[in-house]
Amino acid sequence: RISLWYVDGVLYDGISTDYVAELSAVDQHEILRHLLDSSMLSQDDVDLWCSGEKGIETPADISRMLYDLFHKMEQDGEPRISRDVYLRSRQLLAKGMTMQQIRKVADAVSYNPGAREAAKILKEGSIHQAAFSDGLGPFVHYKLMGMVDYLEAVPMLVDVAGDRVYFKGEMSNRDDVVLTGETEHFDKAQAAYAYLQKNDYQLSD
DSSP, X not given: OEEEEEOBTTTBSSOHHHHHHHHOOSOHHHHHHHHHHTTSSOHHHHHHHHHTSSOOOXXXXXXXXXXXXXXXXXXXXXXXSOHHHHHHHHHGGGTTOBHHXXXXXXXXXXXXXXXXXXXXXXXHTTOEXXXXXXXXXHHHHHHTTTTOSEEEEOOEEEEETTEEEEOOGGGTTOSSEEEEEEEOOOOHHHHHHHHHHHTTOOOOO
């Protein structure tokens, strides 16, 4: 038997990338230029969002803009930005942060009532638990340490003692890990389905 968890908004309120953006020290103008130069956003997207807001003054403003462009604002009946752009661009706001900083942010976020207890009961019942998240991978890995048996999140490149590698859960308590904000495409629904197939779990009706 297996229990699947989605993470942000389920095990705790809110979205991990939003929490991190509030304390990010990245230059919001540099990130915005990158998003425009790489065509992840258009100037029309930015101008439209800014017309109803105070403008972009902090990294958190970029986070809110990206959320609105994907979840609230449409063009021809579709979100103004794709899900892939939404996920990968928000990860950029963690650029330059250390795992020590990520842990501090994550520790300030409370679990939803009953979340840890539910995970404990499932574990005591020998039910395999797997979690899939399109939030900030390092944040999620740290937050769920010891709670689930398997966790897959947006793959992020990190710098570890000068080497650029993809983040792994065992790096969660290291202080020499620096996030680059660079990620690969990730679809949590596809990842969950692939995991079930690979491990011969049968889906119930």
